[in-house]
Amino acid sequence: RIPLEDVPEDEAECTAWLHKLYQEKDSFQEEYHRRGIFPETPMVPPRRPWTLLNWLFWASLLLYPFFRFLVNMVSSGSSLTLASFVLVFFMASMGVRWMIGVTEIDKGSAYGNANSKPKP
Template sequence: MQVAEAKGLPKLKYHLLPRTKGFAVTVQCLRNVVSAIYDSTLNFRNNENPTLLGVLNGKKYHADLYVRQVHFNSFLITDQNSCNVMKTLFCQERDAFQEEYYRTGTYPAVPIVPPRRPWTLFNWLFWALLLLYPLFKLLINMINSGSSLTLASF
């Protein structure tokens, strides 16, 4: 906060003060290569903080992801100073989105839930059946052979 006051930048409640030099160089190099950049924010519902131990124990975390596309031609970047101003505005907007999320539990935009795709299940079932079939066939042949030595060695 003291650095923001010293530089005359706005105080951000939920984000750190942006480091704009690397962002400025990246934007100037990518401007002729890509047409847009993506700004994303990830929050977990009910103020949950996921941990590696929680994930390994199978605890479910519900996340909300906010993604917006910003076209390069929607803003004019001529030098590093204008890029710094743009990055500061991005951080102010993200801080406002974060404030809205903590207040209401949703982002200000209309939520989009992607439809479930059955092809992933079909793909998993296909490969599971293809790879497990020889194992089950071997087990059935061992049981049908009746040899106690074969059954004991497995």
């Protein structure tokens, strides 16, 4: 983000400032294409243990009933119960896969392609 105070108000100064900004952007892009990394030093975010602890807390809280149910199902020994559980689990898995497939994009946009422009 560029603070509004940094943008010159005079039209000529603003043009020169914007031209310089695009030159810097282009040099960054050229450097990236040449070396595969941006010229600045890479920023490595610090590790945050609270994120992991938060995830572990909620995962254990929400998954405990499921695992308890799973252990009870397996220990019941009933073939019909186990087959029903496997069938429900399989149907749920297929339903999730179907929902993911619905959201996939089959064809991208042709915006900006020279071949997609209408001919006069």
